[in-house]
Amino acid sequence: MAVAQERFASERFPSVRSVYVRDDPQARAEQLFVTRHVTTVLRFEQPCTEAGTKMLGWEGRFEPVACAGKRVLVEPLQALEPEDRFILVVRLVDGTEVPFTISGSSWKEGEWPDQQVNVFLKPDDPDALRKQLEESQKRERELWNQLAVESFTGSSEDHTLAALLTQGAVRFTPFVFRKAWIFKNEDSNIQASVLTDGKEKVAVLFRVTNKDPSNPWRLMDARLFVLPPGFQPPLFVGEARPFALRADKKVIPPGETGFVAVVADKSVFDSPQGPSKLTLAVFRHDGMLAAHVTLDRRLFKK
Template sequence: MWIFLLQRSTLLLFLVASVAVARDREPRVRNVYIRDNPKDEAERVYVTGEVVTVLRFQQPCDPARTKMLGWEGRFVPVECAGKRVLVEPLQNLEPKDRFLLLVTLADGKELPFTVTAIGDKEWERPDQQVNVFLAPETQDALRAQLEDTRTRQKLLEEANRRHWEENTEDHALAKLLKNGSVRLTPLKARQRWILKKVGMTVEATFLTGKAKAAVLFRVTNHNKFNPWSLSEARLLTTRPGETAPVLFGEAKPFALQKDWEELAPGASGYLAVVVDKSAFKSREGACDLTVELYRQDGLLDAHVLLDRRLVRE
């Protein structure tokens, strides 16, 4: 079983990107509702370098009394434009950065905001526009709250759908793999690659099975200060014989399971990907597949090539 693996050097080629391939972090428009409660914390605003974030209010702001503390050298000067306040950092902020933005409205009301860096959580995506409502009973605020309710309902429906989709044989196999129970699966390990790069080590074990193929990743975070997490994984078609990353291949379904949400400095974790034989067929015929792993900042951190011959009939 090892012969065909050794004869073709590119069969299970493991590659880690040496250049940063950015995946767009989609900006968002969201609504916040500020009430006169002294215990409420300042609303956070998530910003990213060289991108303008707009805070939109229900009345004009006072330019003379709207300011940010400690912005010098880090931001373009804050600008008031009618009912809008524009915030633009000159570069990406560090996760620990916090800047106090004090917005004063035309009626003299002061509203504090905490401007900070984006993160890997869903609510820490970069803000494109933040609609600020002070009177929740107004028509605009009620309309915004209705839209927020509809959005939450849609997200719940999508979460339920994903849960149903994960109740499959492939996901069950992936769970066993990431838990270290390879012997309980019909899959057999056939090759292992280890690659070390600055800040991390990635080990990939390739497995073959009847009508299935899989790859088990062991990721170790060597960064002394920052955690590592997975933003997204993709499975794309690759023409037989090609080894370069595929940016525009046909996306294919797969099962993914991991035993961690975030790898702290020095920690290791397992991530398993299971692929059905049907995924190795494209519109052009038989194909290989590329698994791509994107880290928390949206950059392509690693990709592996899965040869179609891993699947046994």
């Protein structure tokens, strides 16, 4: 359970990341991504100076840049276009000046708003090396998790069917609608529709509407478990079963809708003890449960 909790907590939004600035005149300024009414915090290893820290052309677009000890606070007053660029120069108490390029976030991969950026000016110092090691280990864990999920998915045919469902092309699949649930969360509304082809396959299509006014919605994981006799969902400790997973977009921007589809073979219900009930659960980017449905082999009865 501790491993699962660590994985669920491994992603947060808005993001916290580190940058390592080397004393190189040819190095380009680090880029920061900001969004309206969200404060981005730059965290240094030494205090900054209010007088020497400046942003060009900020008037009317940002709150005044503030130095608070070892932190610099940046907050846009209005939405910025992804192509907008502002130059921020932070001066530290030892006279070092660190330049940054500030841009509006675009919700693309790698361009989500920064919540906190830890700035290391001496990448070879013990603290910086320790942080780089932690980040490297985190990336390895995420890659391992991704590979583990991918290796446990269904056939290429099932992936194709799942992709068609996310594109609204149900008519090109053998599936027909069976039942649906609606989940109303703080950040989203999710409709989960169960479909079968009546013979060999079952599918669940999640229609996710992002209600958050400023943050995107991202899928972290989906899991299909055998539901042990006598237990009620949500339960995520049973035997895992294979499935195919597809989503129509990596990120669902505020106010927009996206689709996640799961397709599995009828054999996932089989067990030595006879037909099993299954629990299918989807988790959002921070590891919180977003929706879950119970599947029964009786779905295949006409």
